[in-house]
Amino acid sequence: MSHARFQEDFFGRDVLEVIPELLGKYLIRKFDDGTIHKYLITEIEAYRGEEDLACHASKGRTNRTEIMYHDGGHLYVYLIYGIYWMLNIVTGSKNNPQAILIRGIEGFDGPGKLTKHLKIDKSFNGENLVTSDRMWIESNTEKINVGFKTYPRVGIDYAGEIWKNKPWRFILSDNL
């Protein structure tokens, strides 16, 4: 099969619409040595708008969150705890800050672990998944319908009961 890279229209919708569809799809990484690897996306979380107190954009538009205000399809990458890079995919329309945190891919569970393996760093912040030659998303032709379960998001105790309890963490089930 030729490339089935996802385009702007996929990422441009509301994050809650995109997130169940992103599960079970492939994250493609082309490393500097030219090798291309495909990773099944197994665990992701949604962060939705300024009203979502767990979303970084809840504090408004800053240099850090600027990328989330762009239209969908860009990457939002930041360092957490001084050690780990977090990989997020921006979704939604322009000036509508949303993102999906990639928490797990096949073989590498944990947002900090997978970015280490994928060699993600700050240079990926703002990367465009539609035009990038080192990272993009492809459809999965083998598994059309995937099962998933939802859970509350992780590590956001500060966000208050309402947002803390939103079932916006999606995990791929053993499917079909």
Next chain:
DNA sequence: GTTAAGATTCCG
């Protein structure tokens, strides 16, 4: 300029 806290992981 200083400081507090964080979308995590590993070790004990």
Next chain:
DNA sequence: GGAATCTTAACG
């Protein structure tokens, strides 16, 4: 449970 480790944002 605690440390590692550094960027961001909120002070002033």
